[in-house]
Amino acid sequence: MSAQKSSPRVTAPEIRARKGGEPIVALTSYHAHTAAIADRYVDFILVGDSLGMVMHGFETTLPVPLDLMIMHGRAEMRGAKHALVVVDMPFGSYEESPSQAFHNAARVIKETQCGAVKIEGGTRMAGTIRFLADRGIPVMAHIGLTPQYINMFGGFKTQGRSRDQWKPIEDDAVAVAEAGAFAVVLEAIAEPLAAKITGAVRIPTIGIGASAKCDGQILVMEDMLGLSPRVPKFVKEFGTVGKAIEKAIAAYADEVRSRAFPAKDNTYDVMD
Numbered sequence: 577m578s579a580q581k582s583s584p585r586v587t588a589p590e591i592r593a594r595k596g597g598e599p600i601v602a603l604t605s606y607h608a609h610t611a612a613i614a615d616r617y618v619d620f621i622l623v624g625d626s627l628g629m630v631m632h633g634f635e636t637t638l639p640v641p642l643d644l645m646i647m648h649g650r651a652e653m654r655g656a657k658h659a660l661v662v663v664d665m666p667f668g669s670y671e672e673s674p675s676q677a678f679h680n681a682a683r684v685i686k687e688t689q690c691g692a693v694k695i696e697g698g699t700r701m702a703g704t705i706r707f708l709a710d711r712g713i714p715v716m717a718h719i720g721l722t723p724q725y726i727n728m729f730g731g732f733k734t735q736g737r738s739r740d741q742w743k744p745i746e747d748d749a750v751a752v753a754e755a756g757a758f759a760v761v762l763e764a765i766a767e768p769l770a771a772k773i774t775g776a777v778r779i780p781t782i783g784i785g786a787s788a789k790c791d792g793q794i795l796v797m798e799d800m801l802g803l804s805p806r807v808p809k810f811v812k813e814f815g816t817v818g819k820a821i822e823k824a825i826a827a828y829a830d831e832v833r834s835r836a837f838p839a840k841d842n843t844y845d846v847m848d
């Protein structure tokens with residue numbers, strides 16, 4: 577794929593308008609420098625609350641505070657100048673009531689200047705999605721395996737494996753679309769169900785461990801780079817960055833221990 581030319585920032589309505597068109601490319605990113613690289617190739621960047629597990633070593637996304645999301649969202653906006661930046665609302669910051677969700681989502685938009693927020697939940701969050709959208713906050717929905725619901729699921733499990741589980745998930749997709757979400761993430765949903773939902777709803781579906789028939793795809797950047805210690809089975813590793821980091825650190829440690837680094841003729845210009 578070729579790098580995109582610099583152009584105005586992608587908007588939520590533009591992503592919404594891509595339903596059934598050219599596949600939407602998305603990645604998570606949590607800091608400015610990976611944002612600047614991803615920005616040349618993707619349509620939107622998600623500052624996912626997966627950063628709690630990927631960057632901060634938590635077992636789940638549940639401990640992630642709103643202030644941390646805002647801090648990473650700000651870094652992301654400094655790095656990405658073209659892609660739409662979507663910031664995840666973390667557990668406990670939106671579920672209590674539509675007004676709690678608006679209060680916190682407005683903070684995210686004001687303090688990061690991102691273009692949209694993402695919230696987890698289908699039918700149960702439809703009223704909140706409508707409340708936010710009516711007040712100027714574009715919402716990406718997230719259904720299927722919603723990691724903030726992990727204690728109810730009892731683990732990170734594929735949703736909709738048997739047909740009798742399909743109906744509530746299909747209802748979730750329809751509910752968030754009708755409530756005004758501009759797109760919906762389908763996470764770890766059985767392939768035929770994800771394909772069926774994609775054909776049924778009027779907003780783009782963004783798959784992660786779902787179906788190639790989704791309107792777009794997203795992966796956690798560290799997972800696809802080969803940098804995460806534990807990755808879901810559906811992830812394809814497009815890089816071996818973890819191994820490259822280890823090789824470089826081992827080489828550095830060897831040179832320090834053998835007094836080969838720093839070299840005597842190193843003049844130490846701080847920056848060029």
Ligand code: KIV
Nearest residue numbers: 604624625626761784
């Ligand atoms: O937090 C996250 O990274 C996400 C993606 C898995 C979609 O929600």
